[in-house]
Amino acid sequence: MSSAPVSTPPRAATDKPVPGSGRGPSTAALAARWGFSHGLLRTVLAQRARGGSADARLLRDPALQAEPWAHYRDLRAQRPFAQAPLGRATAHHEVATAVLRSDDFGAADRDQVLPAPVRAGMRLVGPRRYAGVDTPPSMLVVDPPDHARYRRLVSRAFTAKAVAALRTRTEEITAELLDELAATLEREGSADLVRHYAALVPVTVIAEMLGVPQDMRDTLLTWGDGAAASLDMGLPWQRYARAERSLAAFDGWLRGHLRTLRAAPGEDLLSKLVQVADDDGTGLSEQELVATSMLILAAGFETTVNLISNGVTQLFAHPDQRAVLAEDPSRWPNAVDEVLRFDSPVQRTARMARRDTEVEGVPVAQGEIVVTVLGAANRDPAKFADPDRFDVTRANAKEHVAFSSGIHYCLGAALARMEGEVALRELFTRFPDLAPAGTGVRRPTIILRGWETLPVRA
DSSP states (O other): OOOOOOOOOOOOOTTSOOTTOTTSOOHHHHHHHHIIIIIHHHHHHHHHHHTTOHHHHHTTOHHHHHSOHHHHHHHHTSSSOEEETTEEEEOOHHHHHHHHHOTTEEEOOHHHHSOHHHHHHHHHHOOOSSOOSSSTTSGGGOOTTHHHHHHHHHGGGGSHHHHHHHHHHHHHHHHHHHHHHHHHHHHHSOEEHIIIIITHHHHHHHHHHHTOOGGGHHHHHHHHHHHGGGGSSSOOHHHHHHHHHHHHHHHHHHHHHHHHHHHSOOSSHHHHHHHHHTSTTTSOOHHHHHHHHHHHHHHHHHHHHHHHHHHHHHHHHOHHHHHHHHHOGGGHHHHHHHHHHHTOSBOOEEEEESSSEEETTEEEOTTOEEEEOHHHHTTOTTTSSSTTSOOTTOTTGGGOOTTOOGGGSOTTHHHHHHHHHHHHHHHHHHOTTOEEOSOOEEOSOSSBOOEEEOEEEO
16 A cells, blocks of 8 residues: 655635546536535425424534434434435434345435425436445445445455454554644644545545555545535535536546546555456446445545544533543544534434335335434434433443444445544644634535534644
8 A cells, every 4th residue: 555645735625626637528508407406305305494393404404414412302202203405314323223234125316205296397308327335336325236236346445354444554654644644733723624634544544555656645625525516405505506517517527537547557456456356247237336436435534524624623511521532532433423423423424215215104105214313313312311411431322323334334434443543642742732723614504514624722
């Protein structure tokens, strides 16, 4: 694995142009797709919010998204389900876990989730010509047998043994980044922790795992930052256009990179996937390979950026817990799970009933959508005592559902835990007096919860 020095990229602002997007979809094509999908959906959500749907209000109100905890308590007052804008939602840990693990529910393809008028409009404009993380054949939104096939091909790169072997390199990367952060703090007095640290740890690790050239990592961060919004519903036009152009640019680059790896394969995961894909009928098609590669790359750093930045924010807000960790560093792994529970990087995921079924005696018809609100389930008092208290010594912190559950349990969970532990422990060991240097800016995403900027001083 390469040990090239780590560079510091700009963390992309939402209005910046997308690198490599010049050959992407035209503005007219994007406008048509947006109008028939997110544009119509914004109208539906607005109507349902006016009609009293609290969850529809959450999907439209950044202030409520920033502090959703009271809303989650209201959702939890209804068991097993509360009404959601496009189906049902659960805020109960036990119910969410049961749905996520049940064979009666499957992944909710975005085109199946949308209301009928939106689906009709989408059929008129046709499918994307490039891969995405939110539509098939992405592993995120397909069920067996395809899901099992994709997962089997990539799972060996994320085993506990493989992640343990990466720890030393992660510590080296972290040390390099902390040296650079120290220099920036000394020179400027403050620094954006997301730009200079939280984003760079996971993107450097996953890029090395997948054989991505060093000079592409800045661009990967920009694409990932733009594409993250594609998981949300009812996007405003500018954010939608940036997300789609990011996906198109990502797709175009990946296809070229995979051609390079076919000609000169290395020891990285993508080289191995390409070689398997070239075996007649046993591996991945070109579209499956691109979608799988895109998901591994994007998921490999996007959610971990949020884990690190959320962890820093919570430790700033709870100095007593920082003191506990300083006194007993062996608690850091548990502290990472408490961050995942308390301030989950992924707030919700949807499932669709594959057949008529029931949950706790309540009928659920085939095709109905159930949203498992992971951030709410992780604060369920039936599972976690005093759930609104951040406690790095919590005995059952690891029982959260921040990584989902069942067959779609996050493939990179062990890697994210390791990176979060190393990044947070080394940061606060190197800078025991680290403190906020102003107000951070939250990411404008709903499903993914984290920080766009986080100014700090030492």
